[in-house]
Amino acid sequence: MTVTYDVVIIGAGVIGSAVARELSRYHLKTAVLEKNLDVCNETSGRNSAVVHGGFAYDEGTKKARFCVEGNRMMEQLSKELDFPFLCCGKVLVGNTDADMEQLRRTMEQGAKNGAEGLSLIDEKKLHELVPAVVGKFAMWSKTSGILDPFLYTVALAENAHANGTEYFFDHEVTGITKGEGYVLHTARGDFRTRWVVNAAGLGCGKISDMLGITGYRVIGSKGNYIILNKKLGELLPMPVYPVPSNTYMGIHVTPTVDGNVTVGPDAENTEDFAYYGVPQKKMEYLAESASKLWPHIRKEDQIRNFSGILPKWVDAHGAIQDFQIEIRDDIAPHAVNLVGIESPGLTAAVPIAQYVVELMKEREEFEENPSFNPNRKGIVRFAGRSRAEQEALIRQNPDYGEIVCQCEEITRAELLEAIRNPLGVSTMTGIKYRTRAMMGNCQAGFCQMKIERMLEQELGIRPEEVVYSRKGSWVLSGKLREEG
Amino acid sequence: MERKEAVIIGGGPAGLAAALKLWEKGIRDLLILEREDHLGGILRQCIHDGFGLGRFGKSLSGPEYAQAFIDEIIRNKIPYLTGAAVMGLTKDRQITVITREGVRRYEAKAVILAMGCKERSRGALGIPGERPAGVFTAGTAQAYMNLYNRMPAKEAVILGSGDIGMIMARRLTLEGAHVQAVFELMPHPSGLPRNIIQCLEDYKIPLYLSHTVTEIHGDARLTGVTVAEVDGHRKPIAGTEKRYDCDTLILSAGLIPDNQLSADAGVVLDSRTKGAVVDEHFQTSIPGVFAAGNVLHVHDLVDFVSMEAEALASDAADYIRGANFVPCTVRIRAGEGIGHIVPQKISAERDFRLSLRVRDHYKDCRIVVRQGGQTVASKKMKKAIPAEMIQMNIKAEKLQKEGELEVCVQ
């Protein structure tokens, strides 16, 4: 038996989750199908985590418009949804006359796009803002910022879920049958729906083809990053970028909301949309390139690396195109097709989602959901609070007095709340990204056993059933001795 | 804020030995803080034997070695808190501790750092490739197996020939996993020779020197690693790559003193040991803050950890009683062939014990300590290897009151 949905969204990245939340403002039976075991497992979470100002995109594009709108909304969103966002500004640092010319052009473009708070600053001001940077002048974007992309996506998804959206993980759409509405096929059953939203990110081309909207050429642009330990965050109050070229932002250094620093990305086209390995040479190259801007990258401070792949829609000549957001009434009515949602998709997610809903509402009247609640609370963190607040938390719940991950000061209370997350995610990395446990210097050396045991106990599963991140990523092969 | 004469951070071998010695010296107002639910530290998971030959004259397992100290702690009713995570230490020796009963704060006359060490992780090693499940440090695998009854591997490869890695090679084999090989970046093994025999050779596990893992494969669970030979600069040699199919990679590539707390307090650290810079009393750059054991420098044998902590405690007891130490202004420098030395500063007015490690393998060599061109101490060694810690007693009568000491291998 298949249930009929009003809308099925394919993909639980930041776009799919934002669309889910916007749709949950209406009386609709909505489901999100995600092939991974958690939200935000691909492009949405694998990037610089910068909230962009909107100056870097051609005038009149959707990228420019939605980026500027998203930037303006972020403060309000972070209040409603309780995710870490810091409007710290950012600088594009230059040295040569050519750099200056490029920065002036960027300023002009920014002004046309409606990006606010842009100014050119001299070396003195630059060093007031970022003491440890190397450069003669800079463009300062006051309204740029940083956020936690994973917690942002979780917040959108949890809020959508609380307002009625259903989530299905490990549900990869393998085919679509068009008829009266759509039937989406997955290995775990069919989903019948009136509307489809293709928010499949790297899979957007495939889903578009399944919808019968063929001809999109989507290439992957892979960027590698290294992560530096928390000490370094103090030396970097805001992201530091080189002067950008037309299509590439350049290797930059960015503080994270937690005080780490990411270095990257390089950019290389790739056919393989699932390979996230970081080669040795790239790590060395990143450290070397970024050191010219910010000379504090030491090998012993590198705690790990990661990479991300941006889906770029390109024309026949390989030129990168704007975001495509369309309903092709002729070929696939009631299907919103999003293609090539790459950077600045993280900043632009909610305006994109609002636009998606507008397109849908042009074709069908949606009844508002009067019980929609825009607010969502995240896990109450123990670290970073005053000792008095910590004392109060422990008194309320003694599990706050049990530090499980010492590096990041994460308590048993937070871990239990993460394990009991409303979306029903049960992977080790799901717990890791929700709490920051296992992300510190020792990289889970001391705490992963305790967290693994908590997962077993809370979920009532066997050790060999505990999953690290993706399907098949078993952590343990079993027990040494049977337990009575 | 509760005042204490001594607070010991860490209830492992260093902390326990320091506490017992302080007690013996008559210091009663002390407290051991341990973050785990039990005293004993990492020894609780080191269930193999070979501990205690120096101290007890017999070969004990890790838990037994620890228990010998814990029994004394309990017999003397020395106060300790378990489940107590120290999350703050200041230069005024104020300590913030998180427990299930609430946030506790102490101010101590003497703080003894005994937090031990942590393992070098994959990130710290910078191993390229994907990030699947199945990459564990040796100590993590050891904890899973020996404390939690959980099996982390079926087909394993080990990177690094540290002692824990070799011991885990044997442990995994005994429990039915297959260990294909141990790869070591350096041209010499980094663990003790006896472990090569009894943990690897006995189980026909090959050890490849001058090899490293150059890539990790698998997007879910590990599916394999690429291994290559390295040249004299430890760079992989192109064309020597070979793939090993396995589901687990165990890392045993070094221990690092865990000084997150010390650094927060502003304790000056030595870039060689990654532990505090200390004087002959094991006092750090912050007066009244002492450090011993693996938090100071990584030891090869727990017996030496206990001895060092006891030496610390003797002096810390004097400090608590108000003794004025002679200023330690004479620096000791690690010269040719020496990896690191402890202590780094001395008064040159009393005998002290120098601990050091060499950087390379030497045969029939001499460890020489010089001051102003004069040899003040020397030790003949049939062999000296980086895996073994070397200790020398230095007599004050041989020393000048001024002028740096240099230690080197001849």
Next chain:
Amino acid sequence: MKKVYTCIICPNGCEIEAEIEGTYVLSVKGHTCDKGETYVRQELTAPMRTIATSVRVEGGELPLASVRLTAPVPKEMIFPVMEQIKKLSLKAPVEAGTVILKGVCGLASDVVVTKHIKEFKHI
């Protein structure tokens, strides 16, 4: 014939050079104590090893009690001994020092617990 042994009796790991004929040790050098010579003789005729592992504990605050052998056993008996130990089971509380299996596999070695395991108490 000359053969080099690494002594495993203590952490010093002496490299011992032995002159051997068949199963006879003619001379040894390089050892720093008498145990070295005994080790080489033993190693040449019947190598002995000790092992440490764990035994399941029911109702304990930990699922396993660590154990070791009280005396080394012939090297080739390591896996048969492991199989015997794997079959053992204890009930908490367990005291370190308790011999839980005398003469494992008929050998002159006992299995002894090396860690106290208290009973698990529900809070």
